[in-house]
Amino acid sequence: MEGKRSNLLLQVSLLLILSFINIFSNATKLETYIVTLDSPDGINFATSDDRQSWYESFLTATSTDSNVKPSILHAYHNVFTGFAADLSAEQVKAMENMEGFVSARPERVYELHTTHTPNFLGLYQNLGVWKGSNYGIGTIIGLLDTGITIGHPSFDDEGVPTPPKKWKGKCEVAGCNNKLIGARDFTRGSTRSPLDSGGHGTHTAGTAGGNFVHGASLFGNAKGTAAGMAPHAHVAMYKVCADVGCSDSAILAAMDAAIEDGVDVLSLSLGGASLPFYEDGIAVGAFSAIQRGIFVSCSAGNSGPYNSTLSNEAPWILTVGASTVDRDIRATVYLGNKVLIDGESVYQPKDFTQDFLPLVYPGSNDQRASWCAKGSLDHFDVKGKIVLCDMGGAISRIGKGQTVKDAGGAGMIITNSEIEGDGTFADANVLPASHISYKDGVSIKKYISSNTKPVATILFRGTTIGVKTAPEVTYFSSRGPSRASPGIVKPDIIGPGVNILAAWPVSVDNITTKATFNMISGTSMSCPHLAGISALLKSEHPDWSPAAIKSAIMTTADTVNLGGQPIEDEREVPTYIYATGSGHVNPLKASDPGLIFDIKPDDYIPYLCGLGYTSKQVGVIVQKKVRCLETIEESQLNYPSIVATLKAGEQKSYPRTVTNVGVAMSNYTIKAWSAPPGVIIQVGPQVLEFTKLGQTVSYEVVLTRDATTKVTNQYAEGVVTWGNGKYTVRTPYSVKYV
Numbered sequence: 001m002e003g004k005r006s007n008l009l010l011q012v013s014l015l016l017i018l019s020f021i022n023i024f025s026n027a028t029k030l031e032t033y034i035v036t037l038d039s040p041d042g043i044n045f046a047t048s049d050d051r052q053s054w055y056e057s058f059l060t061a062t063s064t065d066s067n068v069k070p071s072i073l074h075a076y077h078n079v080f081t082g083f084a085a086d087l088s089a090e091q092v093k094a095m096e097n098m099e100g101f102v103s104a105r106p107e108r109v110y111e112l113h114t115t116h117t118p119n120f121l122g123l124y125q126n127l128g129v130w131k132g133s134n135y136g137i138g139t140i141i142g143l144l145d146t147g148i149t150i151g152h153p154s155f156d157d158e159g160v161p162t163p164p165k166k167w168k169g170k171c172e173v174a175g176c177n178n179k180l181i182g183a184r185d186f187t188r189g190s191t192r193s194p195l196d197s198g199g200h201g202t203h204t205a206g207t208a209g210g211n212f213v214h215g216a217s218l219f220g221n222a223k224g225t226a227a228g229m230a231p232h233a234h235v236a237m238y239k240v241c242a243d244v245g246c247s248d249s250a251i252l253a254a255m256d257a258a259i260e261d262g263v264d265v266l267s268l269s270l271g272g273a274s275l276p277f278y279e280d281g282i283a284v285g286a287f288s289a290i291q292r293g294i295f296v297s298c299s300a301g302n303s304g305p306y307n308s309t310l311s312n313e314a315p316w317i318l319t320v321g322a323s324t325v326d327r328d329i330r331a332t333v334y335l336g337n338k339v340l341i342d343g344e345s346v347y348q349p350k351d352f353t354q355d356f357l358p359l360v361y362p363g364s365n366d367q368r369a370s371w372c373a374k375g376s377l378d379h380f381d382v383k384g385k386i387v388l389c390d391m392g393g394a395i396s397r398i399g400k401g402q403t404v405k406d407a408g409g410a411g412m413i414i415t416n417s418e419i420e421g422d423g424t425f426a427d428a429n430v431l432p433a434s435h436i437s438y439k440d441g442v443s444i445k446k447y448i449s450s451n452t453k454p455v456a457t458i459l460f461r462g463t464t465i466g467v468k469t470a471p472e473v474t475y476f477s478s479r480g481p482s483r484a485s486p487g488i489v490k491p492d493i494i495g496p497g498v499n500i501l502a503a504w505p506v507s508v509d510n511i512t513t514k515a516t517f518n519m520i521s522g523t524s525m526s527c528p529h530l531a532g533i534s535a536l537l538k539s540e541h542p543d544w545s546p547a548a549i550k551s552a553i554m555t556t557a558d559t560v561n562l563g564g565q566p567i568e569d570e571r572e573v574p575t576y577i578y579a580t581g582s583g584h585v586n587p588l589k590a591s592d593p594g595l596i597f598d599i600k601p602d603d604y605i606p607y608l609c610g611l612g613y614t615s616k617q618v619g620v621i622v623q624k625k626v627r628c629l630e631t632i633e634e635s636q637l638n639y640p641s642i643v644a645t646l647k648a649g650e651q652k653s654y655p656r657t658v659t660n661v662g663v664a665m666s667n668y669t670i671k672a673w674s675a676p677p678g679v680i681i682q683v684g685p686q687v688l689e690f691t692k693l694g695q696t697v698s699y700e701v702v703l704t705r706d707a708t709t710k711v712t713n714q715y716a717e718g719v720v721t722w723g724n725g726k727y728t729v730r731t732p733y734s735v736k737y738v
């Protein structure tokens with residue numbers, strides 16, 4: 001009794017102490033702030049030390065007797081004027097009245113754009129290595145990611161020359177070579193090192209710029225040559241993501257360094273929710289990059305199929321959505337009624353019984369069991385049976401398999417929910433399994449409920465190439481319209497993002513060679529495909545601006561699948577411009593586009609002012625003093641696609657200017673155009689005449705919405721396609737009826 005009482009007292013006093021600590025720590029709570037400054041007129045910092053001490057003066061102003069002067073976490077020089085530091089709200093307040101202070105905001109943490117696909121493996125990669133290209137020689141791809149695996153054969157430097165003279169980057173770890181020319185860490189923590197802490201960075205770097213690795217194979221399954229998009233480009237890794245995510249201050253520091261180091265292309269497979277561009281670290285950093293001719297490729301995000309879920313929407317960034325590839329790693333479900341249903345699994349056991357086994361769905365009246373959540377099958381008899389599990393419940397697919405295996409199940413079928421449609425993943429499952437579509441799941445459930453003794457087995461049929469419906473837009477790829485700038489079509493492009501095989505730090509299938517690979521999915525995987533392809537274009541056309549490269553990729557994109565049909569959505573619903581952007585990347589065509597829509601960095605100023613930003617906010621992005629005197633509507637920017645916002649009876653004109661990069665003497669005419677219901681399209685002039693390379697010609701697209709036609713949808717789309725026999729230049733547009 002006595003003991004219990006003192007125990008209670010102790011607990012009460014502990015509680016008091018804890019709440020005291022709480023109050024105390026609230027008062028001095030430190031957060032990492034990104035502080036933006038505006039250098040006073042007339043001050044030119046001769047050296048970066050001068051600049052640093054000016055930054056320091058802001059921190060000096062925050063220190064009082066009771067608090068130590070904070071230190072600068074990152075001082076920025078290229079991406080914008082300012083620094084990151086751990087500050088309290090009071091300290092920020094103390095800076096606010098100092099001359100040159102613009103803003104301070106707590107940093108954001110971004111997430112990596114892989115799906116919740118656990119590790120799977122296999123072999124995939126024949127894309128992007130096409131005849132006549134020079135494999136990206138001489139270009140430098142910088143990636144902001146989780147780090148890199150030194151010594152992986154994908155980063156061997158065979159065939160890769162020494163880096164160009166402009167390269168000023170460094171390697172913070174031994175083992176770099178002519179392929180992997182930079183490896184730096186910008187994360188915080190005790191065990192800092194640019195080595196890959198997760199696998200994501202090794203995978204994206206391998207996808208963008210991995211060298212040829214011959215004879216790669218998995219479970220002896222598929223054998224072939226693995227290679228990145230630009231196998232002979234140089235790669236530099238800037239580690240910005242640790243366990244907690246990818247912090248804004250580190251991303252900005254890495255972009256700052258990459259610009260200084262001399263990269264040609266930046267690849268960022270990470271992002272956060274939409275923000276005005278002056279508050280969006282990636283948008284701000286990317287603007288400084290394009291001002292120096294550096295191309296920036298970013299993932300669109302994995303928050304589809306919902307609309308307006310994009311990350312990285314600035315028009316100076318290439319925003320990349322994800323598509324399926326033409327390869328299945330088949331695991332076919334064979335039902336007792338002799339029906340065959342194709343699904344996927346990369347774990348393909350050779351010795352699985354081909355006799356029928358009992359088939360059960362434990363989820364009819366039990367939500368957790370329907371997801372095969374951990375422990376949920378304990379009160380079901382699944383021993384020796386094949387168990388049907390639903391996607392969802394925040395449980396990874398591999399995890400569902402583990403539950404079934406632990407409960408003594410012999411095999412597993414995972415079925416999609418409606419929203420995931422046909423999208424299946426080839427996983428490294430822990431037991432014989434197959435991942436099937438929503439529709440097929442519905443029919444298996446029907447089979448189970450209408451039979452007293454339902455049975456099934458799984459047939460492992462290996463790799464199938466040439467799936468005619470590929471590429472399809474994945475369900476998870478984030479959709480537009482952009483929230484930050486609805487007047488620009490986003491995403492820009494889609495590229496391979498499902499079951500992508502690339503370098504991985506460790507073996508996931510117990511092989512003993514150093515050539516370890518993994519298969520993962522997400523817009524994280526499509527982004528480095530486009531970064532690598534951009535490196536190839538840059539290598540072939542060193543004088544092209546980032547906007548020109550973007551234009552080349554967009555105007556030549558494919559709009560039909562391998563079967564010659566319009567590209568579809570894997571949810572079996574029609575796709576639209578805010579899912580596909582201009583279409584699916586076609587690297588070969590992009591390398592020779594005929595015409596390009598160019599945009600100079602300063603052209604974005606009236607566009608940004610037109611977004612309603614203040615001169616100061618625009619100044620934060622473009623890194624110079626701006627006065628917003630001239631504004632344009634977003635759709636007036638010389639973008640390779642158009643968003644037309646039209647009221648009933650309204651007529652609007654969209655000017656565009658194209659530059660000839662094809663054949664000197666050439667005339668382009670309109671090869672195809674279309675207009676949605678209630679809209680009349682006119683284009684003038686109807687012939688674009690060129691007599692030399694580099695020549696520019698302007699035209700106008702005039703769209704008129706008639707006053708009477710009733711429309712049921714809010715959005716519709718059309719296209720204007722120019723051609724001259726050799727080249728096809730396609731510019732899609734969206735119409736928003738208001």
Ligand SMILES: *[C@@H]1O[C@H](CO)[C@@H](O)[C@H](O)[C@H]1NC(C)=O
Nearest residue numbers: 305306307576578713714715
């Ligand atoms: C997304 O936009 C498309 C095209 O405008 C539309 O058909 C679809 O219904 C929208 N989806 C949602 C969930 O609002």
Ligand SMILES: *[C@@H]1O[C@H](CO)[C@@H](O)[C@H](O)[C@H]1NC(C)=O
Nearest residue numbers: 347428429430508509510511
């Ligand atoms: C890899 O080896 C471990 C240890 O021998 C074993 O438990 C595991 O099942 C193996 N994994 C595969 C995919 O073969």
Ligand SMILES: *[C@@H]1O[C@H](CO)[C@@H](O)[C@H](O)[C@H]1NC(C)=O
Nearest residue numbers: 664665666667687688689690
């Ligand atoms: C382009 O059109 C002009 C005017 O009709 C004509 O003089 C010229 O020869 C044409 N050029 C080519 C390459 O066809």
